[in-house]
Amino acid sequence: MSATPQEIFQRYVYAGAMTRNADALAELFTEDGVLEAPLLAAGSAFPRRTAGREAIRAALAEYYARPVGGPRTPNLEKSGYVLHTTADPDVFIAEIDTVFDGEEGEEEETVSLVQVFRLRDGRIARLRDYFAPSLV
Template sequence: MSLTPQEIFDLRTEIIHSGRWQELAVHYAADAQVRMPFALPHPVHLEGRAAIEAHLALADGAPLEFRVENVVLHQTLDPEVLIAEYDYRARATHTGHEFRIANIQLFRVRDGEIVETRDYHNHHVLGEELRRPATA
């Protein structure tokens, strides 16, 4: 049975909550594309599951914990597409500092796999937190 876009989003949320970033890659199609036009220092465009897996490995090793909150899901006329608005409530484990990151993400799911995402995260806030000095 193929997962729906909402089921993929729910599964993705559970994986993120438990910090198992590497497990996300298997839910992307072999030729999937991920676009992050607001990423810093420059936009990111990942093509293919291998590139996505490599990118997720960076998140897996980052000193951050995430919880997805304030979710609003928008169904579209295209049954493959789901638009999600949500916040990450995050904690930098190297400082203990907690913060929020606003997100809007478009998912295109076909045959139970993510074939495309467009991710509009507040990368500025994330970058500031990663640059914050560790507490003693």
């Protein structure tokens, strides 16, 4: 039985945002999978477009090797997401609101983004990640 969109999304978040594990994240993709961040400029720290599981593994390992930026800490209790299924059972959309705690005397900040997942045989064939370029 194939994994549900919920399971795939949770594995993706855990491998990427939570543990920064390029190997685990790459294994979620098909061999010819594509990871895109279309709003980023070419040459950004996070890869704008990477094709192929091994290329995704290498690009994210390089990105995750960088120091985690800034003092912002995500507040998992206040953060949330909504998954939307589509007429195509291999496509789902994640709406994400990540809340970052503020430094002392500063307000918390909410960062919103959208991810479009296209699956094949239970793996991610294409992921388009729409987030603000200032985040990387």
